[in-house]
Amino acid sequence: MERYEEIKKILAENPNGVTIDLNTMQEPKNKFWCVALKETQNNFNDEDLKKVIEIAKKTTNIVGGGLKNGKFYLDAVMLVEDEEEATRMGIENGQIAIFNLATRTSKRLID
Numbered sequence: 043m044e045r046y047e048e049i050k051k052i053l054a055e056n057p058n059g060v061t062i063d064l065n066t067m068q069e070p071k072n073k074f075w076c077v078a079l080k081e082t083q084n085n086f087n088d089e090d091l092k093k094v095i096e097i098a099k100k101t102t103n104i105v106g107g108g109l110k111n112g113k114f115y116l117d118a119v120m121l122v123e124d125e126e127e128a129t130r131m132g133i134e135n136g137q138i139a140i141f142n143l144a145t146r147t148s149k150r151l152i153d
Contacts, residue, residue: 046092049105050114059108061119061143064098070121073144075128076106078117080135086113094118106141125149 048067052060063070079101082094091114098105098118107116121143122128132140132151139148 046088046095049095049116050091053107053109053114053116057109059106059141061104061106061141064095064103064105070104070143072121072123073142074121074123075125075149076104076141076143077120077122077128077131077135078106078137079120080137082116082118083136084115085117086115091116 045064045067049062052062052067061069061076079097082097085091085094094105094116102118102120104119104121105116106119107114109115120131122131122140125142128140129149129151132149138152139150141148
């Protein structure tokens with residue numbers, strides 16, 4: 043199965059969201075803060091999702107996404123251990139929120 047199809051299957055099985063290490067096709071072992079890269083925001087169609095995977099392969103090798111309003115979304119994701127640093131990076135990347143893999147909670151950055 044092509045990696046793209048495998049990721050779409052994982053997203054469909056986890057509509058509330060999932061983070062995937064492209065090397066293992068599993069959730070990352072390091073349970074840090076997830077910060078999406080600005081350049082991969084708002085990607086919903088098949089070509090956009092494929093572009094996100096290519097960007098992730100060249101940068102972090104990690105993607106995060108889910109299902110929103112009946113459409114798949116996917117971002118290349120950075121894992122950041124320090125909450126303060128993750129918050130700063132999230133704001134710099136125009137994120138509404140960052141996600142903590144350890145606690146499974148979001149931290150809202152914009153009101």
